[in-house]
Amino acid sequence: MKKVGILCTVVCGLLLSAAFGADPVKLPPKEKFYLVLLAGQSNMAGRGKIQPEDRAPYPRVLMLNKEGEWVPASAPIHFDKSFAGIGPGDAFAKLLAGSDPSITVGLIPAACGGSSIRHWRPGVYWEQTQSHPYDDAVARTRKALESGTLKAILWHQGEADCNKNADQYARWLTELIRDFRQKFNAPDVPVIVGQLSQFPGAKWSEARRKVDAAQRKAVGENQPAAFVTSEGLTSNPDKVHFDRASQLEFGRRYFEAWRKLTAK
Template sequence: MKILLLQLLFLFPAFCFAQDNKVYVVLLGGQSNMAGRGQFQELTPENKARADEASKYVSIASGSKTVHPLSYSAPDKRQVNFGPELFIGIRLYEQFPNRKFLLIKEAQGGTSLYGAWHPQWTQERVMIGERDAKRQKMKLFSKHISIVKNVLDQLMNQGKQPVVIGMCWMQGEKDSRLEATASEYGENLKLLIQGYRNFLDQEDMLFVYGQINCPPRTKFPSGTDVVREQMADAVNEKNGIYMISTSMDSSWKDFPKREDNVHYNTLGQEKLGTAFGEVLIQNNRKIAVK
């Protein structure tokens, strides 16, 4: 018994150093419901306190290589909106206190997987998938990859060990508007997943996405159903691909929405982020448990 205790005492400092050296990384991507319309000021005092506590261990780089604490209550923070990242970070912190987490997010409202987000971007595709000149110039997959590489390099230069534990994706409403973009969604989603996995050299990287439930568009009324079905068909839990299912019930009780019936409100983003966080927690073996 004494020998065992001595061995544990000898190993404990090294284990603690290894944990302190690691930063667990989650990638986030998508369009407006990933960018987020949740309002920090509408959160309960309890949730604001949870966010502030999580921000001691959880950071975010959103749309750039600059890293900030997660919480949105800092007095110098201009942005008061939040997406699912806030409660993803809260749940990860609460489940794994004293671990360090970094979220790297790229989200642009009104962009399609067929066009601006496609990992094999072409001018022809973007002209079909995007309707305005600004989005037709966007190459969001390559932009996100570039930022991720830069931030991971920063961590390693600081002597940290980044460990990518998965990606969360919330997108598809734009693709539901046209038959051409909706009908390809499932295949394009698989290409996107493989693109990130190839970049990170992680064939089993956990990938979680939220199922869209926007009201049908008049130009292609069945578009929402087509994308929803293809999202459901792409699930492969044995291969680390999970979907957060949503309801088309217009009461939006599962994930409450704003009056436009498209964008999740503050409570909806809380529930969405929590759901993403739970999938990351329940299906991840890369976060060491003390």
């Protein structure tokens, strides 16, 4: 009977472990845990096709999951929609971790597919992702800051504002950048803004040109910040989202921009 009791205890323990997941990951010291906020709409969330190797844990990279827990990072990083895939944050995180063997990178996925910059304001709800983009990003980042140090904000958004919103985009983006820095007590955190797609054969509208100019203006007025070109990048068949290869290249460009900013 004693053996049966011991066996039952072991089996029950295994079942409980399976039900509640593995032990929490061990976090590094706060100053060695480099946090990266990923914000914007679908091209930041990522729609690149995931390959088998993308599902393996990324070395020394963690991500804050939907439940607000730190887990080993692997694709998809985002959970805004069921078809989230590879985004620029994947490559950025790997390159950042690889640049310093003493650090661990913590990704904070907060991009919401289809969201306008108007949804990145307090209290605004976005139906497509059934979320409050701004409020959720602030709450998740503040949660992450309990364990690490914010080192970068990556932004890719604007497709949803290539309309009458374009005239106000520079002001709204500037307000968002300043608000994030104030909320996170990180006045000098680098902000990297990725350019809207310029796929071959796709003609830019006047509103799209205005958003592009507005992003460049906001970057120039809110240093340290950088604007990353999308020149030469290619799309998925939908002609809307960057494909996997271009997302990885975009992530490399984001990282190079961050590296230059932080080297100054």
